Amino acid sequence: MVRPIKTAPDGKTESRTKAAFPVLFIQLVVANIVVAGTVTLLLYLTFDNLTEAYFHRLMVEFDISPTELNSMFVDDVEKSLLLGIGLSLAVGLLLSFLLTKAVLRPLTKMAQATEKIAAGDYSARAPEMRGELGTLAWHFNAMGGTLERQDKARRQMLRDLSHELRTPLTNLKGYIEGLEDGVFELDQAVLKVLNDEVQAINGLIDDLVVLGSAEDIESDLVLEAIDLRAELESVLMAHKHAILERKLILRIRTSGQPAPVWADRRRMHQVLNNAVTNLIRYTLPAGQGGEAGDRTATVTIMIDWPDGGPVRLCFENPSERIAPNQLELLFDRFYRVDPSRSGKSRNAGLGLAIVRRLVQAQGGETWAEQADGLFRLWIALRPAERRT
16 A cells, blocks of 8 residues: 655645555455454354254253253353354454455555656556456556656657757857857848748747647637638638749639538638648649659649538648658647758648647548648538538
8 A cells, every 4th residue: 555645835746655554454354354243143143042942842842851951052052153253253354354455456556556657657557457446447557558648749749849949049049149240241131031030930839829729629619600612712812922932833623512611710710721831831842753844833722512421621732752650640749751851841840730639629530641642631521501
């Protein structure tokens, strides 16, 4: 047994490894003894009354005076019963001690694992058991596994976040020191570099704010029937300059009868904005992977309004090869297919994580595919007429 975790005055958990008084163990042992003693006493009283009555009946039937024989018989019976009761209690006490200890041993190990998890060791697990305790141990271990994964993700996120901030801050520091030492002149080129680095930091902070607010947004959603095509066109208009700058040919394909989707307008705008940004940013540059002399790359956005089921939206663009086991990881925070290129990219790896979280909050789904050099981001949304 271990003493329960207590909270210190500073709010931190305080772990104590000193053995606690085995209250539950003693309670179970005493309960077993009381039950055994009660049953034994009832048997003794019943047997004592019955034997004396039967003895008298036999003596009367055979016309024998029961006085002396009865006294001898009762004395022998009482001695035998007392001996039997003593042995029964001794054996019962021993068995109760051993069985109770065996029953509580898994709980003791589980309590030790709980203390380790409370102290920050999320790798601790409870032993495998059967029955109700087995179910409890399974859920406990599932909780421990979840906490361990979340702790690893938190540590990785902090490392990635530090790396993301370090690059632009280092560049800013270098240019500021260069200006102080007279290495650089404060001209438009230097100002543009400084502004770009500040924008990179602001973009990262904005993404973190959006992702943080997306963690628990279900209660803040204002769901309504919205025109998906109109929302998409509004977002594409905002990215028109980036599309022209990257020399992209944008094609929009639709199928089915257009119908509104059931979603939050503001959150849907964020989803489309991040999806289009991802489409533009990760399209394979013109001339790479295509015919010689190509100056443009074609990207496609498809909307499918089926007769029944969710509305499907697909963003398709030429991209570098992505291993099948990495497709699902693209939706993790700060994940990049090629970590070695992180210093060259303005992307913090949060765009698709934001997309998935916001779409899930609105009752939709997201997934990614790649085939024939084309990357496809799929988004499935609930149609307004089937919002229930």
